Amino acid sequence: MASLIEDIQEILITEDQLKEKVKELGQMITKDYQGKDLVFIGVLKGAVVFMADLSRSIDLPLSVDFMAVSSYGSSTRSSGIVKIIKDHDINIEGKDVLIVEDIIDSGLTLSYLRETLLGRKPKSLRICTLLDKPERRETDVKVDYCGFKIPDKFVVGYGLDFNEKYRNLPFIGVLKPELYK
Numbered sequence: 001m002a003s004l005i006e007d008i009q010e011i012l013i014t015e016d017q018l019k020e021k022v023k024e025l026g027q028m029i030t031k032d033y034q035g036k037d038l039v040f041i042g043v044l045k046g047a048v049v050f051m052a053d054l055s056r057s058i059d060l061p062l063s064v065d066f067m068a069v070s071s072y073g074s075s076t077r078s079s080g081i082v083k084i085i086k087d088h089d090i091n092i093e094g095k096d097v098l099i100v101e102d103i104i105d106s107g108l109t110l111s112y113l114r115e116t117l118l119g120r121k122p123k124s125l126r127i128c129t130l131l132d133k134p135e136r137r138e139t140d141v142k143v144d145y146c147g148f149k150i151p152d153k154f155v156v157g158y159g160l161d162f163n164e165k166y167r168n169l170p171f172i173g174v175l176k177p178e179l180y181k
């Protein structure tokens, strides 16, 4: 039987490191959002695994919602043209919104989302991303909470996909380049 792990060149962030970081981020967010009306908006589908774990490491009442966006481009590079496929349901006016993302690459998706959500008058709007590839940034986005800065490599696992696969790997790994080149 073929194993998913055979497609992985290198494990970049282990399951234990992810657990530890999620706990740390959860503690920071719990401290920062005391007495606030926190709404998580997760960006489908990549942020689902991270958001499920992060929300359970937060000791506060919070609401969760999702958005789905598509950024036109190839499966490993985004073009900057972002379209909302699914919008959030909760009215965020006056709420303390935290966008939860799997990874910031060019920054185009998040800067578009940020501008769009700001237009809906939240009381505050911050960004939490599990991964950041700073080398690839094309537009400035302020990240308030970041799990790990990573080098410019295509990664999968813990929610991140390649062609909709590998999201269920419990770690962050680098895919063998021959599989996507």
Ligand code: IMP
Binding pocket: 046, 071, 076, 078, 101, 102, 103, 104, 105, 106, 107, 108, 109, 110, 153, 154, 155, 156, 160, 161, 162
């Ligand atoms: P950005 O608009 O270029 O910042 O793109 C962010 C989106 O591209 C993320 O939400 C991911 O869906 C996808 N993405 C960027 N880099 C990777 C990667 O290394 N692995 C999997 N998905 C990625």
Ligand code: MG
Binding pocket: 043, 044, 045, 046, 047, 102, 103
């Ligand atoms: Mg994504």
